[in-house]
Amino acid sequence: MGIEPGRLQFSWISSAESTKFVEVVNEITTVIKALGPHENFVKREASIA
Amino acid sequence: MLSYIDKIKEISRRLLKESKVDMVIGFRKGTVVMMNEPCFVKTVADVDKLVWDSNCGINLANYLANRTEKIGIVAKGCDSRNIVTHIIENKIKRDQVVIIGVPCKGMIDRHNIEAMAEAEIQEVIETDDTIQVKGAGFEKTLDKKEVLQENCAICVHRNPVIYDELVADEVKEQTDVDRYEDVRHIEALSPEEKWDFFEDLLSTCIRCYGCRNACPLCYCPTCFVDESRPQWVGKSQDSTDIRTFHFLRAYHCAGRCTDCGACERACPMGIKVRLFTKKLEKDCLELFDWEAGLTLEKRPPLDTYRPDDPDEFIR
Amino acid sequence: MQNPYLPYPVRIEEIITETEDKNLKTFKLVFLNPDDENKFNYNAGQFAELSIAGKGEIPIGIASSPTEKGFLMFTVNKVGLVTSHLHNMKPGDIMGVRGPLGNWYPWDIMEGKNVIIIGGGFAFTTLRSSIIYMLDPANRPKYKDIHVIYGARTPGMLLYRDELSEWEKRDDIHMHITVDATDDPNWKYNVGFVPTITDQKAPSGNTDTYAIVCGPPIMIKFTQPVLDKLDYAHDHIIMSLEMRMKCGIGICGRCNIGKEFVCKDGPVFTLDQLNSMPKEY
């Protein structure tokens, strides 16, 4: 629908896998920071008459 | 297909006379060209108002949800698939319906035909293979195959998948159709192009909810767009809200949509709303080998779990 | 052109929890601009739109009487988005009031007559306004006998309990307070549903007697045969209706019953009028 690849990611992490959790979060934040803010789906004041 | 009507009437009369059903849901002749109106018939005397032609595109399964009577219902391939979905989702009981199956050769696209005519069409004469349209100063004979609704043109389930009576021999199913050409086209766009594509697609939406309300799947007592606590979606003509409505509605139909075309047919603004649901229909086919409404025996992919469900997207 | 959708800004002066289930609170509101109070010229039986920025508006009957100056009073049941938010607000908070809206009980026609007020549950708000209005020394001589039959599920669900006991002590108003049931040994008033108590206590109908009935649909349904039995003519039975509203001024189109808008042509109708309207409320 127009969301860049990488902005939405899924991961399956067990509560025991703390290292994986940290890794995934770091990786995702890097990817998203590189993409920058997503402006499209942000609603500000309704654009109406 | 025009000859079906005698058999539809005969079955309806019998069902009503023998009190097998309280009503038969079918179509009566419309008041404008290329339109018929869904109706119910409760007495044998009224059966004669039923009609059948290529203008019976509305999905009658939409009229079944939560009804308590015993109902005879005229059902094309797509209608029958939505009846299956209704039964699976407990919106109607199998023994409550007598399905009068109609092997379908496709319904014609009224808006498309209107756009092809040079002036307003005042009369339409249908034969088995042609549609003849007449208006002030023009007359045209069209090949029915060329003017089908888009979903009918690529339909591979024309015969009812579930029925109690069949009004004619089954028709040959289409095999050499490309069902997802338009979806592939959108898939090939870049994220920005996709965004613009849908922005443009929805630019004329008036939020009448015709697409939602014509859809047999959209039977929620309160739709998420109408919720006030919490209010998920704004109520104005803001484009973010309009887009949210269409995408979320489509997702709610994932694994359930039969591509019956009811949404697109209903849209007064001619928006190709099937482009939202079709991608999900395609994904369900490719990921889960699933087409909605073909069987009462299996649960739809989104409300069941199989160990071999694809999970490559999870890292 | 004056904008009829623009609320007057008000400040919440006081919030009183009325009932034991805490679902009913009374809000005392004071106008931020004193001039607005003069513009807000109302009669007992009218309602107003309470406006909360960011949440919306709700139509609520005015519980204060026009004879009470310096504030407005509304008793609000917690049901939806706006009312829930209102219940969480504090004295000093700013909101809006738009009105007065709708018609009112026919005070001019009722002059010189007996008035029987029959109310149930939280619909007693505009009836409180009416009682205070009639008991005002300037107005009391205008009306003959005043009877009030008011019921709630339990003693703890009665609104305005302090005022009710004040009125009980007076001899110029006949109070018939009742509850559906109670295990309070000290309860000294009636026990029974409003229709039953009406049957026992209300005077018979005649051309000089008007009944104002306001309450939940079930109470209205069973009170009406009692009033028929007591010989009340249908144009002497006055009712106030509830309906979903938005604009409150007969424009937005949702609160109609037949050709009448409950917000503008009502909410007060005689039973006679209601009989000629579609039963769609």
Add this chain to the structure above:
Amino acid sequence: MKVIKIDKKEWAKGLERLSKTYQLFGPAKHEAFFVFKALEDGELPDLDVQNTRLSPRSVIYPQSEKMFEYTLDEDQEDHHILKEIDKEYSSRAIIGIRPCDAKAFLLVKRNFDAPEYKDPYWIKSYEATTLVGHGCNAPCSCCFCTTAGCGPFHEEGLDILLVDVDDTYLAKIITEKGDRLLAAAGWDTKTDTATNDPIENMKEAAEAKITSMVSTDQLKDKSTTDLFEASFWEDVSFACINCGTCTYVCPTCWCFDIQDETHGLSGIRMRNWDSCMYPLFTFHGSGHNPRDTKTQRVRQRFMHKLKYYVDKYDNGIQCVGCGRCVRFCPVNIDIRRVCDLMNSFEL
């Protein structure tokens, strides 16, 4: 009443002059159908249209419209107080509006400009708008205007009626507003005085083309409660899917909803078109809904247009016969059929 001749060669120049002082709206082709839109510089209204898909009601009464603004920032002195918004009501004109759509504004005016309450947004917008109608020479088969109190050359509601005659437009000036618009456009109005005769002839010819009719003569005398309880409503409403199409394409529907929307600490109160077809329209906070079923809602729509309105204003039905709801109803519920059922109803 004056009639002037506008040479089609002068048409564009006049509109250009007009666009200096008026914002112009007109019909234009959008994909497979026509819409009313704000005309861009140099863009001419496409007068060669049949009925547009949506009526031009949104030019005066937008589907979504801001009413007030507010701040929730308690550091601001006026926090939580609704404030009026400066809105633009400079002159505008709809060029090429159909007579039915113009008449519709008059029907709607009775609601927005009532003796007791005046809707400032609608009234200011309406007053700022000049309606330049275009006589309808080729009505559609769904048009039933002539029996709905209107007609293809109906003048009521218009400020100017344009009639297409060969290489000229005849312009019949109906109101002072129309006069002012013509002056601003600066078309040569002195050249040979045209007469009304050709307009009358074309009007008759156009009216004769309308074959679709409704009967409304008995509606006023019917009992509201009898009609309300008539047995045909179940049959009439069966096909209805309760979408808002009929009410949104209709030029005479006016219902709206009021909503607040907050973003961060500031927000707006706005109104949006609403529809009596939606269950939420009458849904009480308590959960009770006086029009809970679709039969009740369909009945409300037709009773409002064909009975309540007739009784309330004693000035005809709330319909101008534009035929849009007939053409665009996804399930072919036809007001003409319902009108005849109501008009001929006997207990």
